[in-house]
Amino acid sequence: TQLLEQSPQFLSIQEGENLTVYCNSxxxxxxxxxxxxEPGEGPVLLVTVVTGGEVKKLKRLTFQFGDARKDSxxxxxxxxxxxxxxxxxxxxxxxxxxKLTFGTGTQLKVEL
Amino acid sequence: SAVISQKPSRDICQRGTSLTIQCQVDSQVTMMFWYRQQPGQSLTLIATANQGSEATYESGFVIDKFPISRPNLTFSTLTVSNMSPEDSSIYLCSVEDVYEQYFGPGTRLTVT
Structure with a gap:
C-alpha cells in the first residue's frame, strides 16, 4: 500500500510569514x-509535477518534486x-x- | 478543465436507508472516480467507474454497499446502501481530463 505522509498536519501562521509543507513516501x-x-468545496488542482527534481512556481507558491520521485x-x-x-x-x-493516492493533508490557517 | 456538479449537496438520513448521489460533468470523460472524505482529512478512493464496464472497487469497499452506475460519458451515480452512522462523510466524485483530476463540490452525508 502506498502511503503519503504530510507534515505538518496543522499550521497556523501570521500574514506575511513563509511556510513549507512536506509530502513524503x-x-x-x-x-x-x-x-x-476550502470548506464545502472539492479539492482544486494547483500543480502537477512529473520529472524528478522538477521545480514549478505559481505566483507565491513553489513546488518541488524529489529527485527520486518519492517526495515533494x-x-x-x-x-x-x-x-x-x-x-x-x-x-x-x-x-x-x-489512480491517485492522497496524502494525509495539511490544514493551513493564515491570520491577519 | 471539467466542471462537475453533484446532487444533493448535503443530506441527513436515517440508518438502514439508502441514498443515491448524482455526479454530472459538462464534458465527456472516460474515467470517473468516487471518493470519501472526513471533514479536514484526506480522501479515500472508493471505486473507479468507466463507461461501459463494471466499476472497480478498492479494498474495503464492495458493490453491495456502494453500487455505482455509469450510463454515459457525462454522468454517474453512487448509492450508499443500508446506511449506518459510520457512513457519515463527504462523498466526492472526480473525473480525469487531459491527465489531470477535477473534483465536484462533494455531498455531505449525515446518518442518524
Missing part, C-alpha cells in the same frame, strides 16, 4: 499533484489569509490506472 510515483481545498514540497512565500485551506498532495502510481 517510500514509494515512487510517476507524477505528483498538489491540491487546495510546497513552499508559500508571504502567506495571505486567502491561502487558508486544506493542502493535499496526491501521487499517481507507476503502475498506471490513473
Amino acid at each position: 517510500s514509494s515512487v510515483f510517476s507524477s505528483l499533484q498538489w491540491y487546495r481545498q 514540497s510546497l513552499h508559500i512565500t508571504a502567506a495571505q489569509p486567502g491561502d487558508t485551506g486544506l493542502y493535499l498532495c496526491a501521487g499517481e502510481s507507476t503502475g498506471g490506472g490513473n
Whole structure:
C-alpha cells in the first residue's frame, strides 16, 4: 500500500510569514499533484509535477518534486489569509490506472 | 478543465436507508472516480467507474454497499446502501481530463 505522509498536519501562521509543507513516501510515483481545498468545496488542482527534481512556481507558491520521485514540497512565500485551506498532495502510481493516492493533508490557517 | 456538479449537496438520513448521489460533468470523460472524505482529512478512493464496464472497487469497499452506475460519458451515480452512522462523510466524485483530476463540490452525508 502506498502511503503519503504530510507534515505538518496543522499550521497556523501570521500574514506575511513563509511556510513549507512536506509530502513524503517510500514509494515512487510517476507524477505528483498538489491540491487546495476550502470548506464545502472539492479539492482544486494547483500543480502537477512529473520529472524528478522538477521545480514549478505559481505566483507565491513553489513546488518541488524529489529527485527520486518519492517526495515533494510546497513552499508559500508571504502567506495571505486567502491561502487558508486544506493542502493535499496526491501521487499517481507507476503502475498506471490513473489512480491517485492522497496524502494525509495539511490544514493551513493564515491570520491577519 | 471539467466542471462537475453533484446532487444533493448535503443530506441527513436515517440508518438502514439508502441514498443515491448524482455526479454530472459538462464534458465527456472516460474515467470517473468516487471518493470519501472526513471533514479536514484526506480522501479515500472508493471505486473507479468507466463507461461501459463494471466499476472497480478498492479494498474495503464492495458493490453491495456502494453500487455505482455509469450510463454515459457525462454522468454517474453512487448509492450508499443500508446506511449506518459510520457512513457519515463527504462523498466526492472526480473525473480525469487531459491527465489531470477535477473534483465536484462533494455531498455531505449525515446518518442518524
